[in-house]
Amino acid sequence: MNAREKILARISKARPDEAALRHHLETHPRGPEPLAFDDLKKRFAERAAKLSSDLIEADQLGLVPGLIAEYLKQRALPMKGVCWPALAHLPWRNSGLEIEARPAGNEDMVGITGAFCAIAETGTLLLLGGEKTPASVSLLPETHVAIVDPRRIVATMEDAWDLLRREFGAPPRTVNFISGPSRTADIEQTVTLGAHGPYRVLLVLTPL
Amino acid sequence: MRIGLFVTCLVDSMRPKIGFATLRLLKAAGCVVFVPESQTCCGQPGYNSGDSKTAKELALKFLSEFESFDYIVIPSGSCAGMIRVHYPALFEDEPELLDRFLNIAERTFELTDFLHRIVRLEKMPGTFRGRLTYHDSCSGLRELDVYKQPRALLARMPGVVLKEMVESTTCCGFGGTFSVKYGELSTRMSDNKCRHITETHAGAIAGGDLGCLLNIEGRLRRNGDHDTRVLHIAEILAGEED
Amino acid sequence: MRNASFDFKRQVTVKLADERLQQALSRLQSRFVEGRSAVISEIHDLQETRDAAAQIRDRVLNNLGHWLLEFEERATSRGAVVHWAETVEDANRIVAEIAALHNVKTAAKSKSMVSEECGLNEALEKAGVEVVETDLGEYILQKAHEAPSHIVAPVVHKNKEEISDLFEKVHGLPRKTGIAELCREAREVLRPAFLNADMGISGANFLIAETGSALIVTNEGNGRLVTTLPRVHVAITGIEKVVPTLEDLSTLLRLLPRSATGQSITNYVSLLTGKRGEGDPEGPEHFHIVLLDNGRSSLLGTPMQEMLRCIRCGACMNHCPVYQNIGGHAYGWVYPGPMGSILTPLLDGIEKAPDLPNASTLCGACAVVCPVKIPLPDLLRKLREKQLTLGIRPQRETALLKAWSWLALHPRAYALATKIAVRAMNLMGGSKGLLHRLPGASGWTDGRDFPAPEGKTFRELYKERS
Secondary structure: OOOHHHHHHHOOOOOOOOOHHHHHHHHHHOOOEEEEEOHHHHHHHHHHHHHHHHEOOOOOOOHHHHHHHHHHHHOOOOOOEEHHHOOOOOOOOOHHOOEOOOOOOOOOEEEEEEEEEEEOOOOOEEOOOOOOOOHHHHOOOOOOEEEOOOHHOOOOOOOOOOOHHHHHOOOOOOEEEEEOEEEEEEOOOOOEEOOOOOOOOEEEEEOO | EEEEOOHHHHHHHOOHHHHHHHHHHHHHHOOOEEEEOOOOOOOOOHHHHOOOOHHHHHHHHHHHHOOOOOEEOOOHHHHHHHHHHHHHHOOOOHHHHHHHHHHHHHOOHHHHHHHHHHOOOOOOOOOOOEEEEEEEEEEEHHHHHHOOOHHHHHHHHEEEEEEOOOOOOOOOOOOOOOHHHHHHHHHHHHHHHHHHHHHOOOOOEEEEEHHHHHHHHHHHHHOOOOEEHHHHHHHHHHOEEE | OOOOHHHHHHHHHHOOOOHHHHHOOOOOOOHHHHHHHHOOOOOOOOHHHHHHHHHHHHHHHHHHHHHHHHHHHHHHHEEEEEEEEEEEEHHHHHHHHHHHHOOOEEEEEEHHHHHHHHHHHHHHHHOEEEEOOOOOOHHHHHHOOOOOOOOOOOOOOOOHHOOOOHHHHOOOOOOOOHHHHHHHHHHHHHHHHHOOOOOOEEOOEEOOOOEEEEEEEEOOOOHHHHHHHOEEEEEEEHHHEEEEOHHHHHHHHHHHHHHHOOOOOEEHHHOOOOOOOOOOOOOOEEEEEEEOOOOHHHHHOOOHHHHHHHOOOOOOOOHHHHHHHOOOHOEEEEEEOOHHHHHHHHHHHHHHHHOOOOOOOOHHHHHOOOOOOOOOOHHHHHHHHHHHHHOOHHHHHHHHHHHHHHHOOHHHHHHHHHHHHHHHHHHHOOOEEEOOOOOOHHHOOOOOOEOOOOOOOOOHHHHOOO
16 A cells, blocks of 8 residues: 555545535535625725735726826836736836836836735735736735726625636636735744735726 | 532632631522532542543542532632533533533532622622732633623622733633642743732732632742732632631 | 654743743734734634634544545646655655656745654755745744744744844845844845745645645745746645635635734735646646645544644644743744644654643633634643553652542541641641742742641531531
8 A cells, every 4th residue: 555545544434425525515605704894995995005005096997007107106116017918908108117018027126917806804816827917926026016996806705716716617826815015024023014025015996 | 599519629628718708608698508528629630630530430429419409609710610611521421420410510600600690699798998909710711701700799899999910811820730740830920920910009819719829829928929918709708707 | 853842841941041032922922912812803703703614624624535535636637746645754755756856956945834844854955955944934943953933933032133143144244133124135135046946845724625726825925936936836734734615715714814923814825726737927837745644644533633623823822821931942843832732742752742731731721712623721631641541640640649539539538638738737837827848849839838728627617617
């Protein structure tokens, strides 16, 4: 017997109730969830602020590059970076931004992404990795900008899974829930923003 | 109402006056109290040292001594917790005995829990003037939910000013045989407790479990504090004099 | 990892006298205890949620074979390779073989307590693979050649001055003193390690049977980097970490970060399924998942099974008055605090850690905060019972226990013995009523007086008075 068979022999029941177990998997019932939120957008904004994310709103997508440029300029941050290939079509140049549509490398200081959806309960973004949506863009640069459609704010993580099952079936290789800038509290339990990932996260709420 | 008083081995040997204070409180509540003479220990020291066999024998002994009373009252949260929570657990696999232990568990109470919730004693026989801080012993607090009860009773005594210490619910470091086996650690924990007591500037510390009180008193005295009084809640509620 | 639990008592003395450690521990208490209490109340039906979480874990443990096979099937269908390791030696060998197979020279690693259990770094170094810890705390410990003292905050025992000294020495850069500067320096030193690593090593907080995924929660982002950039990813975790569905996962994630660090959610929650797919511009070409048993399976179906519910939040140690006073190193193995006092004897040998199950007042603070409702004090008590049965308690102790139990079961003898004892002790107590020394109980009297008894027992007096 190899290790797999030996372990399985020790932990497997003679007659598991296969039907009940399969039923659980297929119905994936929800556990207790928070009480319903009156206003998903408001809740999302409040929780995102608590996580030290910055948040601005734009009436239409065309205004987004200008608002991002302004945000970067105010903080004296570089006006160049990368974006998801899915966002290549936005008029970045018109606002003085130099944005390349590709996965991020070590030198890229700004990374612009969309989001699959957002979660009101915790102020969290859900990003799916893929050909047009590389995960490195939200990870390597010091500034992460995420464009979020307010109509895709759901209440809970459970709602997000439902949306994912509906639109994708199985999850892609990377599913990342992102809740604000990276941080560490390893030294003296003092929270410091900007550990190995972004130092700041800008959320731009705009209908896509 | 026929009450069996389980006085606990510690009160029996170390502080009989707590037993008498308990008697006065139960009488003030209109109870008829009996003290089975053959009672010894609830078995907790053995149980917590891994000796479930002796714990079970002592549980059966307790059952035979106390089963006939309407209620059993105990001036200790940890002994009451032993009977209410751990006796049934010991007899999980013996359905007939389990029923009897579940039944006696329901009728067994820690003193302040009994006075506050069951007999609703409104007027305390004792008088106490001054500031006092209260230590919540672990078993009473976490196994029996005894927190509000002593405070509610104290609030009915006009002379008592309760000054809460920080971390009143943190363990004092007693832990039965732990206090001897891991003396250094136990002493550090009681030292933290004593610091929190001293910081309240209350003249007295009260609690519901004599084990913790002996531990606290022992550390206070060793630290040179001979003034802070260390009292069982029964002594305060009943008054100290006979 | 080598087990030093046998040395517990001596370590307690050392740790209690270590003032820097004591200061560090007080920080932990205020951050984690108050932090948890502030956010756990966001869950409006906390008890119901804890019950649900315990049920989820029990559902898995009661059919662990089934759920692992479900997991394996889906993970494999997505191109992951699942390995099974009975022992830590097996696990180390498997990871070394993976490294050799893919011609790996350097590895970047995010925090994994299971890898600490295995001593994986040492094994890989022996196999010629350079391993860099990238979690800030673990990186500091790797440079200082120390073991973690907390499962969530591994370097809680060090203050920033010690870290400044260390960084100055190992980085050869001008000394930084601010915490933010130290973090930035570590980030800059470590970035190339992520970029150059052939292999990323991570743990997995959970494995999802429904999707065949590994789930990793981190705050720093290093978990994402080591699972995104290197061409090989190895996730190593315990066989008990599987959960059936994404909904089950969501319930557990509502509790884990709140219980661990007082966060409503960690910065990153990453669900990783399979290797890089067609058209993916990035991600590892090879994804290996190593499932470690190391004694876990022997707990199933025993009274200790409940311990396998553990989701490694560390709340039990944060709230433990023993841990709060001595920190994690005294426990001598990977997992400190109440969970460690149970896991160490169970996974690494009951005879190796005679003190751990006993060094607790059974105060119950841990059980109250445990998100999956593990009855930790009951499990400690069961281990004490096992020690007694196996005869690994000191002889003097068992003799005393026998004497006590005989007396307690013989009321007349008990009455006589207590009568004599209280009179003797009353006399010894003198006018102040305090015993400064008590034969056989120096553990008490070294640090405390023993208040003398009144001189007669309650039952004697009760008889006299009635």
